[in-house]
Amino acid sequence: MERIILHVDMDAFFAAIEQREHPEFKGKPVIVGADPKEGRGRGVVSTCSYEARKFGVHSAMPISQAYRLCPQGIYVRPNGALYSAVSKEIFEIFYEFTDLVEPLSIDEAFLDVTGSTRLFGDGVTIAKKIKQRIVEKERLTASIGVAPNKYLAKIASDLDKPDGLVVVEADKIEAFLHPLDISRLWGAGKKTQQVLHQMGIRTIGDLARFPLDVLKKKLGSQGEHFYRLAHGIDDRPVVVEDEVKSVSNEHTFGRDTSDEDEIRQTLLFLAEKVGYRLRKKQLKGRTIHLKLRYENFSTITRNLSLNHLTDRTKEIFEVVQRLFKENYQQGRKVRLLGVGVSGFEEKAAGQLSLFQDQEEKHERLDRVQDLLADRFGKHIIHRAESIRPGKNAKGEPEEGG
Numbered sequence: 326m327e328r329i330i331l332h333v334d335m336d337a338f339f340a341a342i343e344q345r346e347h348p349e350f351k352g353k354p355v356i357v358g359a360d361p362k363e364g365r366g367r368g369v370v371s372t373c374s375y376e377a378r379k380f381g382v383h384s385a386m387p388i389s390q391a392y393r394l395c396p397q398g399i400y401v402r403p404n405g406a407l408y409s410a411v412s413k414e415i416f417e418i419f420y421e422f423t424d425l426v427e428p429l430s431i432d433e434a435f436l437d438v439t440g441s442t443r444l445f446g447d448g449v450t451i452a453k454k455i456k457q458r459i460v461e462k463e464r465l466t467a468s469i470g471v472a473p474n475k476y477l478a479k480i481a482s483d484l485d486k487p488d489g490l491v492v493v494e495a496d497k498i499e500a501f502l503h504p505l506d507i508s509r510l511w512g513a514g515k516k517t518q519q520v521l522h523q524m525g526i527r528t529i530g531d532l533a534r535f536p537l538d539v540l541k542k543k544l545g546s547q548g549e550h551f552y553r554l555a556h557g558i559d560d561r562p563v564v565v566e567d568e569v570k571s572v573s574n575e576h577t578f579g580r581d582t583s584d585e586d587e588i589r590q591t592l593l594f595l596a597e598k599v600g601y602r603l604r605k606k607q608l609k610g611r612t613i614h615l616k617l618r619y620e621n622f623s624t625i626t627r628n629l630s631l632n633h634l635t636d637r638t639k640e641i642f643e644v645v646q647r648l649f650k651e652n653y654q655q656g657r658k659v660r661l662l663g664v665g666v667s668g669f670e671e672k673a674a675g676q677l678s679l680f681q682d683q684e685e686k687h688e689r690l691d692r693v694q695d696l697l698a699d700r701f702g703k704h705i706i707h708r709a710e711s712i713r714p715g716k717n718a719k720g721e722p723e724e725g726g
Contacts, residue, residue, distance in 0.1 A: 327495055329448040330563065331436040332470045332478035333455060335415065336487035338432035339408055340374040341465050343401050350374075354398040356382060361392035361400050371403050375487055411463060417575055417663070418458045422451055424602070427563045433482075435475050437563035449492055456490065461577045462661065476559035477501070480509055498557035503530025510554050512547065520544065529555050572606070573614065573665025574598040581620040581658035588659060592649060593642050595664035600638035608669050609634035613641055615648040616663030624661075627652050634670055641666060 335341070339357040344350045354377035359368020366388040373382045373391070380395040391398070412431045419426045422445055425437035438451050445451045452469040459467050470481025472493035481491035481501075493501045507513055507521050507529060524543060526532050532540075533555040541548035553559070574595050582588065603609065611630050618624040627648045635641065645664050653659075 326439060328437060328473055329439045329442065329451075330472055330475055330478045331438055331448065331452055331455070332472075332475065332482040333419065333434055333436060334468050334470075334482045334486075335432035335459075336466045336468055337372055337374050338412075338465075339372045339403060340377070340401075342408060342411055343404075344374060345464050346407070350399055352376060354380060354382070354395050355401060356388075356391055356395065356398045357401050357403055358391070359388045360402065361388045364389050364392040364396075366392070373398075411465075414463055415459060415465075415467075417573060418455060418462060420572075421458070421574060422455060424606075425563045425565055427565060435478065435563045449490070452490055452492075456488070458577070462575070473498075474557070474559035475561055475563070476511060476554060477557055480505070499530075499533070502555070502557055503528060503533060505529045507532060510551060512550060517544070517547070570669075571614070571665050571667035572599055572602045572608065572610070573616075573663055574602075575616065575661060575663035577661045578659065581660050583656055583658045588649070588662065589646065591662050592645050592664065595662060596638050596642035596645060599664050599666055600636060600641055603636040603666060608666075609636045610666040611635075611668035611670075612666065613644040613648075614663070614665035614667065615645045615652070616661070616665070617649065617652065617659065618661035618663075619654075620658040620660050622660070625652060628667075630668065635666075 340355045343355050343357060344353075353374070355374040356370055356377050357372050358370040359366050368388045370382060370384055370386045370388055370391050372384050377391075377395055377398055380398070382391045382395050382398070388400075392400075408431060415432070416426065416428065416434065419434060419436055423436050423438045423441045425440075427435040429435065436455075438445070438448060441451060442448070445454060448471040452471050456467055456469060459465055466488040468482050468486045468489035468491075470478040470483070470491050470493070472478040472481055473495045477493045477498065481493050482489070484491050505528060507518055507526060509529065510532075513521070520543070521527075521532065524535075526535070532551060535552075537549060537552045540552050544551060576591050576595055578587075578591075611632075611634055612628050613631070613635075614626060614628040616624065616626050629644050629648060631640075631644070641664065649662075
């Protein structure tokens with residue numbers, strides 16, 4: 326089966342967050358990094374807005390040079406805690422579509438969505454949904470490359486920034502790669518580029534015309550590496566972290582709501598998704614989390630730790646419903662709800678319960694729901710309480726008759 330790999334790269338991440346947090350920065354050159362000290366600063370630029378890039382400013386540039394190029398810029402010291410918090414929110418969106426996520430940095434990742442197409446559509450559809458979710462949830466934009474492998478997806482994500490979506494189809498790899506400059510090759514530094522230029526190689530297409538044995542003679546151990554890249558060959562899988570620290574899902578309402586029934590049904594819907602993912606991973610956790618974001622984007626998180634491990638939908642739902650009731654400010658409209666579980670230990674049988682029959686009943690219900698979801702897709706079945714009026718089983722608006 327042909328793989329579908331996405332490379333998601335946030336656009337000018339730190340600077341975009343600063344522009345979001347400070348509306349007066351919109352449309353202006355924002356430079357995040359060290360204090361320029363009117364051109365005497367010794368640090369570097371962490372990142373900058375696209376408005377600043379028009380002046381020649383770029384990441385890793387000495388801050389003194391950035392100031393000389395753009396003295397009228399807005400210089401901001403990095404807010405690491407804020408950027409990390411937003412990054413976590415972005416990665417939660419990725420996990421809504423696949424568990425195969427390989428973080429590359431705070432603002433980019435590879436996603437293997439090959440196994441998600443039956444639920445969410447083809448790679449392009451998934452990429453569009455991810456972009457839309459990021460805008461809805463965080464008011465930020467991302468550029469995404471969609472391709473059969475990681476190398477092609479990463480190149481693609483960088484070609485149409487900001488807010489880009491570039492697709493590399495399996496039968497058009499050469500047409501995509503060959504016109505590109507050799508600087509796009511992974512591992513081709515300035516010295517390697519000089520060697521390639523001396524061989525008359527300026528584009529990836531030029532390189533692809535050289536036989537493998539010639540490249541090995543000219544480039545040594547790197548010869549085969551560049552030969553494979555020139556032909557779009559990259560077999561590396563998306564590598565996920567070995568240790569899962571939490572499992573969570575979130576929902577952003579299409580319209581901010583204070584409707585108690587809709588909120589309750591959404592919490593149950595999210596508990597179902599989290600419970601399903603826990604059982605698929607054979608995980609049980611002690612700590613259950615609720616995230617609540619109001620219409621003005623103010624956000625609270627609350628959690629409760631149990632004296633036992635759980636992966637049961639009913640128990641997760643009961644705890645998050647309690648946390649919501651204890652912390653919700655009555656009448657305020659809700660923009661987003663999130664449910665999560667952490668505090669994992671190896672799955673164990675546990676002690677017998679006085680309510681063993683009732684617990685087994687709920688476990689059987691979970692197993693039946695999981696089996697149907699595995700066979701026909703996660704959206705095929707939900708508990709009746711979690712399907713909101715006017716929505717179908719996928720949580721989408723029903724068509725009028």
